Amino acid sequence: MNTRITIEITLDLHEQIEAAAAADGVSSEDWIRHLIEHDVFLRRFRAARAEMLRILDERGITVTEEEALALPRKT
Structure with a gap:
């Protein structure tokens, strides 16, 4: 299921996003x-890491x- 979000931005920002x-x-x-x-992914990752x-x-x-990120994954 999807939901729509509407925001207002400046014309300059809109043009930058389009570009x-x-x-x-x-x-x-x-x-x-x-x-x-x-x-959202980065926030969840940082919370899990913390x-x-x-x-x-x-x-x-x-x-x-570096050691924490190098731990082997369980498969």
Whole structure:
């Protein structure tokens, strides 16, 4: 199920979005949707990373960010 969001932006911003979307070969709607999805993903990732680091810290395990991101995935 989809929902529609309406926002007001300046003409200058609209023109910049149109230009960026055209440069990427997508519609402005798809371009904006991608930006929102990307931001939501990053926020969720950062929250999960912070929680993981908090749990490790509580257990007395200290890792660098590089080490935390290099942990092997369970398959």
